[in-house]
Amino acid sequence: MPHAFLLHLSPSKPTPRHKNLHQYTQGLFYHLLERIDPELSAAVHAAKRNPFTLWAKEQREGVMLRVSVLDDALFQPLLRVVLEESLSGLELGQDSYRVARVLATPEGHPDAGYLSWQEILSAQPTNRLELHFLSPTVFATSKASKRLYTPLPQPDLLLKSLFESFQHFSPQPYSAAEKAALQEVFSTYTVISSHSIKTRLHLAGKQPLTGFVGTASLRYIEHAAQVMCALGRLKQLMFFSGVGAKTSYGMGQLR
Amino acid sequence: MPHAFLLHLSPSKPTPRHKNLHQYTQGLFYHLLERIDPELSAAVHAAKRNPFTLWAKEQREGVMLRVSVLDDALFQPLLRVVLEESLSGLELGQDSYRVARVLATPEGHPDAGYLSWQEILSAQPTNRLELHFLSPTVFATSKASKRLYTPLPQPDLLLKSLFESFQHFSPQPYSAAEKAALQEVFSTYTVISSHSIKTRLHLAGKQPLTGFVGTASLRYIEHAAQVMCALGRLKQLMFFSGVGAKTSYGMGQLR
Numbered sequence: 001m002p003h004a005f006l007l008h009l010s011p012s013k014p015t016p017r018h019k020n021l022h023q024y025t026q027g028l029f030y031h032l033l034e035r036i037d038p039e040l041s042a043a044v045h046a047a048k049r050n051p052f053t054l055w056a057k058e059q060r061e062g063v064m065l066r067v068s069v070l071d072d073a074l075f076q077p078l079l080r081v082v083l084e085e086s087l088s089g090l091e092l093g094q095d096s097y098r099v100a101r102v103l104a105t106p107e108g109h110p111d112a113g114y115l116s117w118q119e120i121l122s123a124q125p126t127n128r129l130e131l132h133f134l135s136p137t138v139f140a141t142s143k144a145s146k147r148l149y150t151p152l153p154q155p156d157l158l159l160k161s162l163f164e165s166f167q168h169f170s171p172q173p174y175s176a177a178e179k180a181a182l183q184e185v186f187s188t189y190t191v192i193s194s195h196s197i198k199t200r201l202h203l204a205g206k207q208p209l210t211g212f213v214g215t216a217s218l219r220y221i222e223h224a225a226q227v228m229c230a231l232g233r234l235k236q237l238m239f240f241s242g243v244g245a246k247t248s249y250g251m252g253q254l255r
Numbered sequence: 256m257p258h259a260f261l262l263h264l265s266p267s268k269p270t271p272r273h274k275n276l277h278q279y280t281q282g283l284f285y286h287l288l289e290r291i292d293p294e295l296s297a298a299v300h301a302a303k304r305n306p307f308t309l310w311a312k313e314q315r316e317g318v319m320l321r322v323s324v325l326d327d328a329l330f331q332p333l334l335r336v337v338l339e340e341s342l343s344g345l346e347l348g349q350d351s352y353r354v355a356r357v358l359a360t361p362e363g364h365p366d367a368g369y370l371s372w373q374e375i376l377s378a379q380p381t382n383r384l385e386l387h388f389l390s391p392t393v394f395a396t397s398k399a400s401k402r403l404y405t406p407l408p409q410p411d412l413l414l415k416s417l418f419e420s421f422q423h424f425s426p427q428p429y430s431a432a433e434k435a436a437l438q439e440v441f442s443t444y445t446v447i448s449s450h451s452i453k454t455r456l457h458l459a460g461k462q463p464l465t466g467f468v469g470t471a472s473l474r475y476i477e478h479a480a481q482v483m484c485a486l487g488r489l490k491q492l493m494f495f496s497g498v499g500a501k502t503s504y505g506m507g508q509l510r
Contacts, residue, residue, distance in 0.1 A: 143443045146476070152407050152447060188398045192407060194465060196453035210449060221401070 002169075002240035003075040003114040004068035005104040007082065009097035011062050012089060018058065022249040023205045024092040025056040025065055029248075035085060036077045049168045053240075053247040055135055062097060066111055066253070068240045070169040075114075079104070111255075115236055117171050123236045125228035127220040131158070131238075135253040136202035136211025140245040149209060149245065151199050153216040158243060159186040161252075162234040165241035174230075185220075185227050193219045204249035211244070211251055257424075257495035258330040258369040259323035260359040262337060264352035266317050267344060273313065277504040278460045279347040280311040280320055284503075290340060291332045304423045308495075308502040310390055317352060321366055321508070323495045325424040330369075334359075366510075370491055372426050378491045380483035382475040386413070386493075390508040391457035391466025395500040404464060404500065406454050408471040413498060414441040416507075417489040420496035429485075440475075440482050448474045459504035466499075466506055 018024055029052070033041035044051060051071035057064045069075050082090070082099060089096035103109040131153065139157040141150040150157060163182065167173045174182060197214030220231055242252040273279055284307070288296035299306060306326035312319045324330050337345070337354060344351035358364040386408065394412040396405045405412060418437065422428045429437060452469030475486055497507040 146444065148446055148476075150446070151450070152409060154407060154409065189401065191403055191405070192454075194454040195406070195467070198451035198469075199447075199449040212450070214453075221403075 001072055001075065001114055001116050002068065002070050002120070002237070003104070004066060004240055005075075005079070005102060005112050006109050007065045007067065007099055008059075008061075008101040008103070009063040009065055009090060009092070010100035012096045012098060015095040018063075018093055018095075020203055020206065021056045021058060021063065021092070022054070022203065025054050025063075025250075026205065026248055028090055028092055029054055029067070031091070032078060032081050032085065035081050040073075040077075049165065050248045051169065053242040053253065055250045055253045062100065063092065068242070070165070070240055072117075113239065115240070120233055120236045121170070121172055123229075123232035125225065125232045126235055127223065127228050127231065129218040129231065129235050129238075131216045131218060132255045133197070133211075133213050133215070133253075134255060135250050136200045136209070136213055137244045137252045137254065138209055138211040138246070151210050151212045153192055153195060153197065153212065153218075155190040155192055155218050156187040158218060159183075159190060159234065161243045162238055162241060163230070166230075166234060166237055169241075170233075178226075182227065182230055185222070185224070189222045189227075190218060190220050193217045202246075202249075202251055204246040204251055207246075209246060209251065256327055256330065256369055256371045257323065257325050257375070257492070258359070259321060259495055260330075260334070260357060260367050261364050262320045262322065262354055263314075263316075263356040263358070264318040264320055264345060264347070265355040267351045267353060270350040273318075273348055273350075275458055275461065276311045276313060276318065276347070277309070277458060280309050280318075280505075281460065281503055283345055283347055284309055284322070286346070287333060287336050287340060290336050295328075295332075304420065305503045306424065308497040308508065310505045310508045317355065318347065323497070325420070325495055327372075368494065370495070375488055375491045376425070376427055378484075378487035380480065380487045381490055382478065382483050382486065384413075384473040384486065384490050384493075386471045386473060387510045388452070388466075388468050388470070388508075389510060390505050391455045391464070391468055392499045392507045392509065393464055393466040393501070406465050406467045408447055408450060408452065408467065408473075410445040410447055410473050411442040413473060414438075414445060414489065416498045417493055417496060418485070421485075421489060421492055424496075425488075433481075437482065437485055440477070440479070444477045444482075445473060445475050448472045457501075457504075457506055459501040459506055462501075464501060464506065 053068045055066040086099040103112045106113040138149045138151045195216035197212045244252040308323045310321040341354040361368040393404045393406045450471035452467045499507040
């Protein structure tokens with residue numbers, strides 16, 4: 001069951017702002033996985049797609065860390081170890097924090113929530129995604145062995161990223177033939193019908209990357225039922241999966 | 256010699272705002288061509304790429320019409336017939352206008368100017384284009400016989416459009432082999448390094464189209480001399496050619 005929850009982390013003593021917060025939060029996350037189970041940590045490290053996203057924001061009273069997990073097995077043990085470790089202090093860089101609040105439901109915070117895979121799979125079909133890019137979003141579009149990044153909401157890149165997350169984590173992925181047909185439609189019959197966006201620099205771990213924030217409307221211009229069904233599923237999934245590159249470093253968070 | 260000039264058109268009596276100004280200005284333009292030479296008008300009508308762009312803005316005291324021409328043979332006769340016809344009145348829809356001012360140099364208006372092809376061909380090489388999209392810009396990206404438009408500054412679409420204008424109008428176009436090599440580089444080694452854009456609806460003739468306005472920086476990430484030379488030429492040309500679809504209906508005007 002995909003989950004998203006927020007941890008309000010409060011410093012044990014006044015601390016300066018972290019220049020590289022997302023490097024620290026990823027370090028903390030892997031430390032917590034290690035405490036749950038060293039094998040789990042190694043498996044997540046080695047995974048081709050991260051089964052989680054992390055997004056940290058410095059606030060007046062500490063750090064608000066949003067964690068989303070796509071893997072059913074992660075949520076319960078993660079929350080347990082967070083609360084256990086919080087007693088002795090959670091480290092971000094050199095500084096020690098405690099969990100002041102956990103917000104795990106949409107009533108507690110609009111960025112928190114959960115959906116069963118069954119709910120995602122039976123999502124309302126749609127031909128339109130209204131996207132709000134809350135954190136800088138960028139797509140890895142390396143070509144000819146050059147590392148390149150595209151900070152534009154191209155519908156083909158958006159849907160490819162979301163669809164690959166779906167295929168990787170859904171208990172009922174599409175067959176190879178269905179996948180090929182859907183990807184063909186995504187790259188041919190979808191358009192961005194409006195947008196208002198701008199680029200913003202983001203420190204993804206140690207790497208500065210330019211992503212975009214803002215809003216965009218994506219529209220599927222035909223009406224095939226299976227495509228609209230797939231778009232409905234991706235619309236539900238994106239809250240948990242994020243989109244594009246470096247979602248474990250605070251990028252690609254969208255609603 | 257590519258030219259851009261502005262005509263300040265003043266109505267002979269108070270007129271309401273035109274809902275469809277760009278349909279009228281294109282009608283006026285073809286009427287003027289017809290007066291110069293019916294064969295010229297027919298040839299421009301039939302041309303695969305428009306040798307001109309038109310961009311009209313309603314102002315408090317009439318209409319400011321920017322005309323750019325890429326074809327050496329057009330500027331002088333066009334200006335002559337504009338001034339001649341102005342005496343009896345230039346028609347936009349049902350309303351009659353006179354030319355209150357002609358602004359044909361950058362001193363007169365920053366959107367006016369001219370460059371010889373020799374100046375464009377010997378332009379300073381560059382690896383960076385700073386683009387300011389003044390009027391809504393969109394690219395025709397029809398696929399699978401569907402009419403589609405992309406309102407995003409994708410570097411491949413931007414450079415393809417500018418490059419095709421160059422190839423069509425330059426007295427020294429690139430050879431087929433050079434063209435293929437440049438287009439490969441344009442689609443592989445160029446990125447949008449920053450942008451701030453939003454969509455805006457535009458009535459292109461009778462067709463409502465969504466384009467984007469704003470700013471974007473395009474960067475070529477390698478340093479091949481021939482590519483930087485080509486980008487320098489396109490940088491000079493874009494002032495006159497505009498970019499993307501419907502440049503004769505006020506779209507794709509950039510600096």
